[in-house]
Amino acid sequence: MLYSLIRPLLFSLDPETAHRATFNAIEKVHRLGLLTGGPIPCQPRNVMGLDFPNPVGVAAGMDKNGEHLEALASLGFGFIEIGTVTPRPQPGNPRPRLFRIPEANAIINRMGFNNQGVDNLVANVRRSNYYGILGINIGKNFDTPVERAADDYLICLSKIYRHAGYVVVNISSPNTPHLRQLQNAEELDHLLGLLKSKQMELADEHAKYTPLAVKIAPDLEPPQIASIAALLMKHQIDGIIATNTTLSRTGVEALPHASEKGGLSGAPLRERATAVVRHLHGVLQGAIPIISVGGIMCAADAKEKIDAGASLVQIYSGLIYRGPQLVSEVARALCASSVPDLLCPGSG
Template identity: 70%
Template sequence: MLYTLLRPLLFKLDPEFAHRITFSALENAKKLRLFKSTPIACQPRTIMGLDFPNPVGLAAGLDKDGEHLDALAALGFGFLEIGTVTPRPQPGNPPPRIFRVPQANAVINRLGFNNQGVDRLIENIQRSGYQGILGINIGKNFDTPLEKATDDYLTGLRKVYRYASYVTVNISSPNTQNLRQLQAADALDQLLGQLKSEQIKLTQAHGKYVPIVIKIAPDLESAQIESIAALLMEHQIDGVIATNTTISRLGIEHLPVAQESGGLSGAPLTQRATAVIQQLHYLLQGAVPIIGVGGIMSVDDAQNKLRAGASLIQLYTGLIYHGPDLVRKIAQAICTDQSQHSLAY
């Protein structure tokens, strides 16, 4: 209810400034113990060998540098994903680079992997007291040529391996030039092969197995999804996140900022992302678990993602429009929905 009162004020501010203000308020609320410090324990499930206390997670992008792990954990998430982080710090694209579309409950962003680099992210993790499941989302630097992108991903994987519960490989952001070309069959085959080989070496070196997850776009053709699904199984990749933001503006073309470049998230993405989950679920037949994200703005949206075949879900834009209470609402609704039983992979 408090967020409902504050949202009109926040929406009058520049989106990135409002983001910083919101996190400052969240940190203060955590210090004052206005939130419980433990995740909601309902519908626990074992996915990728990890025990999730509930299936509601934070999507990458909200806390790129892992600066607010303890405060975010207090909201009741079953797991957190931070990043996207790159080997070297980079400022991202020039502002303005975030645009709210309130008429459609949506956001357009072209941030471009703005982050302080993987070493700073690791320092932030080490300073935090967070003990829950932590996904770390890795990407390539904007000035790394596409033919050398694998080097950046391997660097990221090596550096975060010790600290991650799972590692997400982001090859689907529309805001780094040509990045999505890595989803093409030949490029993806080569990337997955090298990542899997490195995972085996790191498992031996660190004495623990850290799952690798691939995050894909919602704008793929059916044949491309089929190719990706086949490669995920061939290389024994541990999970897939469906989906990233969309470059489509279908349904919002008439709105004031709709033609701004960048990835669209929120309500216009809901059905598109769910359709990709459904196709992946059919193709993968349980061989690779799916994390569903994209346009989860309500309890119904979350449950539809799970019924479409997702084992876990993640929130981002829904938090901007409906506030942190959305986490508990969804987790508690899933808890009472007997059709959502625990899954194991």
């Protein structure tokens, strides 16, 4: 209810300014002790060898540098994913680079992996008092040639390994030149081989096995999805996140900002992301767990992802449009012993 009152004010601001203002407010409320909750109670779900206290996480991009872990945890998330982080700090693409499309509950971004670098992120994590499951999403610097991308991923993996609950290899952002090329079979086979070898080396070094997941795009054709799934199984990758933002503009045609370059997220991505989850589930047959993200605006959307084969869900754009209440709404629905037929607000 409170968020519905302040959302018009936030939406009157530039999206990046509103993002910072929202986190400043959450931090202040948290420090006053008014946000003291933890994960929504649930039967823990064992995924990738980790016990998730509830199946609802925050997607990468919300807290790129790991600066707000405790405040985010107080909203009830079962896990938090930070990043995408790169070896060196980089400013990202020029502003403006983030656009709301409220008529469609959608967002277009072309942020370009803006972050303060992996060393800064590690320092933030070490200072934090967050002890829940932490995913760290890694990428390459914009000026690293794609044929040297593995070097960047290996640097990040080595530096974050001991601090992460799981690590996500982001090869699917549409906003870093040539990054999605790494989803091609030959490039992906090479990258996964190097990462798996480093993962096992680091597991021995730290006496700790940190699962490795890969985040893929929603704009893949079924043969590409099947090829990626086969490579993930070949290299014994621990998880897959489906999906990143889409280059499609289906659902926002002719709306303001629809022609902006970048990846589209929010409600128009829901069906496309669910279709990828469903196809992956059919190919993987439970061999690798799926974390689903894309278009979750209410509990019914999250249940759709679980029914399609996902083990966990993540939210981002829904949090911007619906506010913190979405976390508890989704978690309580998915944690209920019997889930009734659900409808999104305003539907049906």
